[in-house]
Amino acid sequence: MKAIVIGAGVGGLSAGLALRRVGVEVGLFERRRDVASLEAGTGLTLWPNAMVSLRKLGVGDEIEAGGSALELLEQRTWRWRELRSFDVGGLSRRGAPPTVNVSRAHLTGTLLGRLGETAPRTGRACAGFAQDDDAVTAAFEDGTQETGDLLIGADGSTPRCARSCSGRRDLGTRATPPGVASSGSTTNARHEVCSCS
Numbered sequence: 001m002k003a004i005v006i007g008a009g010v011g012g013l014s015a016g017l018a019l020r021r022v023g024v025e026v027g028l029f030e031r032r033r034d035v036a037s038l039e040a041g042t043g044l045t046l047w048p049n050a051m052v053s054l055r056k057l058g059v060g061d062e063i064e065a066g067g068s069a070l071e072l073l074e075q076r077t078w079r080w081r082e083l084r085s086f087d088v089g090g091l092s093r094r095g096a097p098p099t100v101n102v103s104r105a106h107l108t109g110t111l112l113g114r115l116g117e118t119a120p121r122t123g124r125a126c127a128g129f130a131q132d133d134d135a136v137t138a139a140f141e142d143g144t145q146e147t148g149d150l151l152i153g154a155d156g157s158t159p160r161c162a163r164s165c166s167g168r169r170d171l172g173t174r175a176t177p178p179g180v181a182s183s184g185s186t187t188n189a190r191h192e193v194c195s196c197s
Contacts, residue, residue, distance in 0.1 A: 008120035012154035041104035051097035067102030
């Protein structure tokens with residue numbers, strides 16, 4: 001079985017690693033031209049459910065070692081008045097994996113390292129795909145094609161795969177999905193503050 005994964009961000013790399021761990025051949029394709037750009041970005045907060053998944057992929061300990069466990073989360077107004085405070089460390093004291101602040105570079109670098117020879121093929125922007133009863137074929141802007149048994153669209157904020165699949169062109173180009181907060185936190189912080197208006 002062969003899987004085509006469009007997008008080599010955190011979701012695509014994780015999908016590729018999970019598929020490879022169960023014996024599926026994986027082709028990873030990324031529109032950006034170099035692997036270094038995959039590691040660009042800021043810090044991320046990985047909640048216990050994400051850490052459970054990363055542990056199942058065999059990278060949880062390495063991710064945790066390269067970050068710092070978050071103990072307290074505060075939400076404040078722009079005038080710095082506290083709205084609420086969450087004892088995030090209490091989750092891990094009750095048996096859940098820790099909530100970890102980590103840099104995007106460390107997370108993607110770790111996933112890339114575990115993928116080894118399944119490194120993403122960069123400079124391959126997906127233009128769409130076609131499927132029949134036997135296979136799915138991804139078409140790329142450079143005129144090339146790749147055929148597999150299944151296709152995973154992990155192409156982020158400009159989801160061409162999702163648009164092709166749904167037939168909709170109005171899926172938007174939100175850089176931050178609904179329900180995700182941007183915090184501007186550092187990756188070695190044990191205390192994170194989200195500022196709200």
